[in-house]
Every structure is written in C-alpha cells, then in structure tokens.
Amino acid sequence: MSCGSPAQADEHGEPEQALMPKRRPIPSRGSRICQRCREARAMFIIRSALYCRSCFEQNMRQRLMRQLYPALRPDEARSKNPSKRDNVRPPIQRGNALIALSGGAGSMAMLDMMIASGFIGQGDGRRADLKKGEKEILWDHATVVHVDFSGVSDGIEDRTEWLQGVAAARGLKFIAVKAEDVFDVGLAARLGLQKASERPMPVLEVGIHDAGMSLKATTSSETPLQSLKRMLATLSPASRPAFLCNVLDAILEQVARGLPDVSHLLLGETSTRQAQRIISGTALGRGWSLPLELASSCKSEGYYQVRAMKDISIKEASMYCWVNRRAMQNHRKWTAGDLHSGSRGKGSTSLEGLTEDFIAGLSVTHPATVSTITRTGEKLMFAGGDDRDSICPLCRLPKEQDPLEWKSKTSLTSLRPALTSTEDEESARFDLAPHLCYGCLTTLTASASKKGAPQSAILPQWISDRIRREAMRSEISEFLLDDT
Ligand SMILES: [Zn+2]
Ligand SMILES: [Zn+2]
Numbered sequence: 501m502s503c504g505s506p507a508q509a510d511e512h513g514e515p516e517q518a519l520m521p522k523r524r525p526i527p528s529r530g531s532r533i534c535q536r537c538r539e540a541r542a543m544f545i546i547r548s549a550l551y552c553r554s555c556f557e558q559n560m561r562q563r564l565m566r567q568l569y570p571a572l573r574p575d576e577a578r579s580k581n582p583s584k585r586d587n588v589r590p591p592i593q594r595g596n597a598l599i600a601l602s603g604g605a606g607s608m609a610m611l612d613m614m615i616a617s618g619f620i621g622q623g624d625g626r627r628a629d630l631k632k633g634e635k636e637i638l639w640d641h642a643t644v645v646h647v648d649f650s651g652v653s654d655g656i657e658d659r660t661e662w663l664q665g666v667a668a669a670r671g672l673k674f675i676a677v678k679a680e681d682v683f684d685v686g687l688a689a690r691l692g693l694q695k696a697s698e699r700p701m702p703v704l705e706v707g708i709h710d711a712g713m714s715l716k717a718t719t720s721s722e723t724p725l726q727s728l729k730r731m732l733a734t735l736s737p738a739s740r741p742a743f744l745c746n747v748l749d750a751i752l753e754q755v756a757r758g759l760p761d762v763s764h765l766l767l768g769e770t771s772t773r774q775a776q777r778i779i780s781g782t783a784l785g786r787g788w789s790l791p792l793e794l795a796s797s798c799k800s801e802g803y804y805q806v807r808a809m810k811d812i813s814i815k816e817a818s819m820y821c822w823v824n825r826r827a828m829q830n831h832r833k834w835t836a837g838d839l840h841s842g843s844r845g846k847g848s849t850s851l852e853g854l855t856e857d858f859i860a861g862l863s864v865t866h867p868a869t870v871s872t873i874t875r876t877g878e879k880l881m882f883a884g885g886d887d888r889d890s891i892c893p894l895c896r897l898p899k900e901q902d903p904l905e906w907k908s909k910t911s912l913t914s915l916r917p918a919l920t921s922t923e924d925e926e927s928a929r930f931d932l933a934p935h936l937c938y939g940c941l942t943t944l945t946a947s948a949s950k951k952g953a954p955q956s957a958i959l960p961q962w963i964s965d966r967i968r969r970e971a972m973r974s975e976i977s978e979f980l981l982d983d984t
C-alpha cells in the first residue's frame with residue numbers, strides 16, 4: 501500500500517493520483533450546520549463529520565467514558581447488561597483515583613472532562629442524591645502526579661509550579677516526582693508512600709559495554725541527577741527516549757502502589773501517541789509485549805491502569821483545551837538539546853523522534869491512516885501465558901523465550917556464551933542481559949562514542965530491587981519445594 505503524495509507532480513505538471521484520499525474538503529459556508537443536533541453552526545470537523553461546540557464536547561466525553569467504564573464496572577453488571585454497558589454510569593469505586601498529568605493536551609483534556617463530568621468528589625465522603633437527579637461520583641478523591649524531566653536536559657522546562665496550580669484550582673492533591681528520583685533510595689519514605697523499604701537497598705552498577713552487562717554492588721557518592729545523566733550518557737542517543745519512557749512508567753507505578761487506597765491510575769495517552777508506540781515499538785523489537793502496552797486497561801498490583809484517552813487524538817484533545825481555554829504543552833522534548841546530539845552529530849536521532857514526526861505529518865495529510873494504525877494495534881493479542889518468573893526488570897513486562905539467542909541471530913553483536921553452572925559459581929557474578937526482554941536489550945545499547953562516554957552506570961532502584969529478588973531466588977532455589 502502506498503499513501504502517495506498529492507503534493508508531488510509528474511513531469512507534465514499533473515499531480516500524481518494519491519492512492520489514499522486526502523482529508524475531505526471543507527464544506528461550503530451554507531452547509532456548515534452541526535450534523536449531530538442539526539441546529540447550531542458547526543465549528544469542528546471530527547472524523548469527517550461536522551460538530552458544533554456543545555456536540556463536540558459531548559462526543560469527547562462519551563469517548564472518554566467508553567474507555568473508562570469497562571475498568572470501573574463490576575463484572576456482574578457487565579455480564580448482565582452487555583448492550584447497555586456504554587450508557588450505565590458505574591457505581592462509586594472503593595479506592596481513589598491517581599491522575600498522571602504531564603501538561604500535554606491528552607492529560608489536560610482528560611482531567612478537565614473528568615471534573616466536568618462530576619467523576620471526582622472532594623474527599624469528604626459525600627454521596628450524590630440520586631433522587632434529586634445528581635449523578636454519582638466515581639471516586640471520593642483524586643491525586644494528581646506529575647513527573648518532572650527538566651533535570652534531564654536544559655531544553656525541557658519545569659512544569660511543576662504550573663501543574664500544582666492546576667491541581668489546586670480543582671481541589672486535588674498534588675505530588676511531583678523528578679525523573680532522577682528513580683535513583684533515590686529514600687524516595688518512597690520522602691513521599692510518605694506505603695511499602696517503603698526498611699532495609700537499605702543495594703546500589704548496583706552495570707557495565708553497559710560488557711557483552712553480558714555484568715552487575716556489581718557499589719557505593720556511590722553521586723547525586724540522583726548525576727546518576728541519571730551518567731546512565732543517559734552511557735546509552736546510545738537513539739535509546740534514550742525509550743529509557744526515559746521506562747523511567748516515567750516506573751515512577752507512576754511506584755506512586756500508584758505506594759499511595760493508600762489507589763484503585764485506578766489514569767493516563768492521558770492519546771490515540772496519536774498509541775499509533776507512535778505501535779510503529780516505534782515494532783521497530784525496536786517490542787512486538788512480544790506490545791499488546792499489553794497498548795491495552796486500554798490492565799490490572800496491576802492492587803490497582804487498574806486505564807488509558808482513558810485511547811480513543812481521542814492529540815488534535816481533538818488540543819481542540820478541547822483550546823475551546824475551554826486550558827493551557828497545554830504537548831512537546832516532551834526528550835529528543836531535544838543535549839539528548840539529541842549523539843555520536844553522529846546533528847543527524848543522529850531516535851526512532852521515537854522519527855516516528856513522532858512521521859505520525860504528526862500523517863495526521864495532517866491522511867488522518868484516517870492514524871486511526872487505521874491504532875485499530876490494527878487493538879487487534880494484537882498477547883501470545884504468552886501468565887508467567888510471573890519471566891518478567892523483564894527494565895520494562896516490567898513479560899519477556900519472550902531466549903531473547904539473547906534471538907538477538908545474536910539478528911544483529912551484528914558478539915555475545916559472550918552463557919556461563920555454565922560451574923563457571924557461574926566460580927565467578928559469582930550476576931549478569932543483567934539474560935534477564936532482559938528483546939526490546940530492552942536494544943534499549944540498553946551502549947553509546948558508540950569512544951570519547952568520554954562512561955563505561956558503566958548505576959542502575960535505577962526499581963531494576964536493582966527486581967534483580968536483588970532474582971538473585972535471592974536463585975540462591976535459595978535449591979531449597980524451594982517443587983510444585984509437582
Ligand atoms: Zn450540535
Ligand atoms: Zn523489557
């Protein structure tokens with residue numbers, strides 16, 4: 501299939517025929533009436549249909565609810581009334597909501613629609629009076645969490661103060677975590693999170709340039725920010741956005757698990773971002789766990805993670821923010837500034853950055869293609885089982901069988917042969933590479949730069965924690981009873 505390019509002209513000056521039609525032309529002034537209420541003057545074209553402002557906002561809220569409801573409705577109600585599942589308001593939830601807010605259009609529009617729909621209470625336990633026509637709230641209270649990446653690069657602005665004001669104006673609690681806090685052993689205790697470890701966690705250093713990525717315990721006097729910058733300098737420039745994605749997910753998971761009574765973590769990831777994820781994830785070798793990454797809701801330890809904006813594009817979310825006069829900043833700039841400049845100079849960039857540009861261009865010229873990519877992604881099914889033992893410590897998703905062997909067949913790398921048990925005992929070393937999934941083996945690719953790039957880096961706490969548990973498991977494995 502080829503999208504063609506209507507802008508291109510052949511040698512006779514005639515434009516080439518595009519195999520996929522461009523977006524529908526804007527109707528003439530006389531026919532600009534909302535196609536939903538058929539009364540008001542239309543302001544927007546959404547999926548080739550004309551909408552007035554009120555119908556547009558209603559349509560957006562309905563699509564948000566369609567993603568939210570399956571995770572909120574008890575199983576019994578879902579099975580009894582499958583035909584009405586999009587119309588029945590779910591009951592009040594047992595826990596509270598945790599809303600991830602980046603300041604981008606997706607999360608800002610999500611927060612605004614949830615407040616406008618009356619989903620979130622004030623934390624006073626008040627219930628709606630249904631006899632008076634009031635609608636039941638879904639969560640008694642919500643907390644907003646923001647992860648600040650401004651320390652990573654000079655080009656990334658600090659949005660903490662602005663977003664704190666946004667949360668305060670809506671009567672919500674606010675938690676700000678810095679990206680470098682993934683290296684801070686005292687983060688959980690500092691935020692007052694539950695499950696803070698009483699024992700000091702070991703600090704592990706990984707040799708990224710080693711074939712097996714050997715680990716060793718170390719004592720470090722680095723600040724968390726220095727550790728994060730060292731890790732990013734060690735990695736290839738193309739791998740840095742993928743690593744920062746892992747940092748974001750790990751922080752949100754830690755906060756969701758640590759705060760008391762969180763039942764739902766709500767993410768404002770739009771369909772445009774999902775389309776980028778599908779293309780870049782496939783290219784980076786994350787195909788195995790991609791269906792799990794794209795799921796609109798999934799149950800984690802004690803809470804549901806819901807991608808409530810999965811059916812709404814970044815353009816629609818931006819329009820919602822625009823008509824409601826909400827400020828937004830869409831660019832993450834994870835590929836900007838000193839993150840962007842790699843060993844190959846200005847031309848070096850990441851797959852995420854390239855995909856982002858590609859999808860943004862596509863959504864302007866051929867908007868239907870972006871939703872086709874998203875719909876295709878929705879059809880993907882996870883082929884693995886529920887094997888808790890084969891979880892990748894970096895992305896915390898199931899890993900495929902023998903990714904190292906697969907990697908050795910598909911890339912020009914020389915990998916050290918796997919250690920035999922006797923060698924393992926003699927050297928008493930623990931390698932990271934055999935525990936990673938294929939996609940994360942690609943992410944932890946060392947920088948090719950010989951000049952000044954560090955050879956090793958401190959591991960973030962969430963990886964050290966899982967490695968420690970793996971190591972303990974292997975140490976005591978001979979004492980574990982077989983299930984059979
Ligand atoms: Zn209308
Ligand atoms: Zn992984």
